[in-house]
Amino acid sequence: MNQEFIDKIYTIIDSEFVLLNEPMRDHTTFRIGGHADMLLEPTAKELPQVIEACLDEDVPYTILGNGSNVLVGDKGIRGVAIIIGKRMSAISVEEDDGGAIVTAEAGALLSKTAHLALENALTGMEPLAGIPGSVGGAVLMNAGAYGGEVKDVLLDATIYTPKGAVEAVPASELDLSYRHSAVMGTNQVILGARFKLQRGDKDAIQAKTLASAEAISSRLTFQAQAQRLRDPRVISPVSLYRMRDCRDTESAEQRYQPSMQAL
Numbered sequence: 160m161n162q163e164f165i166d167k168i169y170t171i172i173d174s175e176f177v178l179l180n181e182p183m184r185d186h187t188t189f190r191i192g193g194h195a196d197m198l199l200e201p202t203a204k205e206l207p208q209v210i211e212a213c214l215d216e217d218v219p220y221t222i223l224g225n226g227s228n229v230l231v232g233d234k235g236i237r238g239v240a241i242i243i244g245k246r247m248s249a250i251s252v253e254e255d256d257g258g259a260i261v262t263a264e265a266g267a268l269l270s271k272t273a274h275l276a277l278e279n280a281l282t283g284m285e286p287l288a289g290i291p292g293s294v295g296g297a298v299l300m301n302a303g304a305y306g307g308e309v310k311d312v313l314l315d316a317t318i319y320t321p322k323g324a325v326e327a328v329p330a331s332e333l334d335l336s337y338r339h340s341a342v343m344g345t346n347q348v349i350l351g352a353r354f355k356l357q358r359g360d361k362d363a364i365q366a367k368t369l370a371s372a373e374a375i376s377s378r379l380t381f382q383a384q385a386q387r388l389r390d391p392r393v394i395s396p397v398s399l400y401r402m403r404d405c406r407d408t409e410s411a412e413q414r415y416q417p418s419m420q421a422l
C-alpha cells in the first residue's frame with residue numbers, strides 16, 4: 160500500500176476513521192487474527208468512493224459488518240478492511256398499508272432493528288432479535304433463528320455494485336434460501352434494507368423478542384469458548400462449521416485440528 164493511496168483515502172474519510180496496521184481481534188467476535196494494513200469505517204456516501212479508490216489503485220479490500228461470522232487468520236488482512244458499522248446505522252419506521260416499513264442502513268445491528276420494531280408494536284422480526292450482527296451481514300446470509308429468517312420480512316435491499324450502480328433489489332430477486340443470498344460471492348455491497356412488518360400485540364411481540372434474544376445470548380458461551388482458543392479442546396467441529404465464513408482458515412484449522420480429531 161503506497162503513500163499516494165493512503166493520502167487519497169485521507170481526502171475521502173476523516174483521519175479519525177482511518178486506522179493503519181490495526182489488529183483485527185478488536186473488530187471481530189472471536190477476537191483472533193492479525194492486523195489489517197488499513198481499517199476504515201466509512202459513511203454510506205464515502206463507501207463507494209473508498210471502493211473506487213481501492214479498485215483504481217489495485218488495493219484489495221474486505222467488507223466487514225459486525226464481525227460476528229468471520230475468522231481472521233494470524234496473517235491478518237492485506238489491503239483495506241472496510242467496516243460497515245455505526246457510521247451507517249440509521250433506522251427509521253414509516254406507516255405502510257396497515258403495517259409499517261422499517262428501513263435500516265447496513266451497519267445497524269439486527270437486534271436494534273428488531274427492538275425498534277418491538278417499540279412500534281410491529282411483528283415479524285422477533286426471531287431475529289438475538290442474532291448478533293449487522294443488517295448487511297444478516298441480509299447477505301439470510302440469517303435466521305427459531306423458525307424465522309430475514310427472507311420472511313425483507314422487502315428489498317439497497318445494493319452497490321462497484322464501478323456500477325446503487326439500486327434497490329426486491330427480496331424476490333435475491334435468491335434467498337437457507338443462509339444464502341445472491342449477493343454472496345459477488346463484489347456487491349449491501350448498503351441497507353427495508354423490512355415489511357405488520358401491526359401486532361406489543362406484549363406478545365415483546366415476549367417473543369425477549370425469548371429469542373435470551374435463547375441466542377445463552378449460546379454466547381460458545382463465543383466465550385472461542386475466546387479461549389489457546390486451548391484447542393474448547394472448540395468443536397460444529398462450532399468450526401458455524402464459523403464457515405473464514406477469510407484465512409490456515410492457522411485456525413491448525414489450531415482446531417487436535418480437537419477435531421479428538422471428537
Ligand SMILES: Cc1cc2nc3c(=O)[nH]c(=O)nc-3n(C[C@H](O)[C@H](O)[C@H](O)COP(=O)(O)OP(=O)(O)OC[C@H]3O[C@@H](n4cnc5c(N)ncnc54)[C@H](O)[C@@H]3O)c2cc1C
Pocket residue numbers: 188221222223224225226227228229243265290291292293294295296297298299300301302303304347348349350375378379381382404
Ligand atoms: C454466538 C453467535 C450466535 C449466532 N447465532 C446465529 C443464528 O442463530 N442465526 C444466524 O443466522 N447466524 C448466527 N450467527 C452468525 C452471525 O450472527 C450472522 O452470520 C450475522 O448475519 C453476521 O453479521 P455480521 O454483520 O457480523 O457479518 P460479518 O461477520 O462482519 O461478515 C460476515 C460476511 O458478510 C459480509 N458482509 C457483512 N456486511 C456486508 C454488507 N453490508 N454487504 C456485503 N457483505 C457484507 C462479510 O464480507 C462477510 O463475508 C451467530 C454468531 C455468533 C457469534
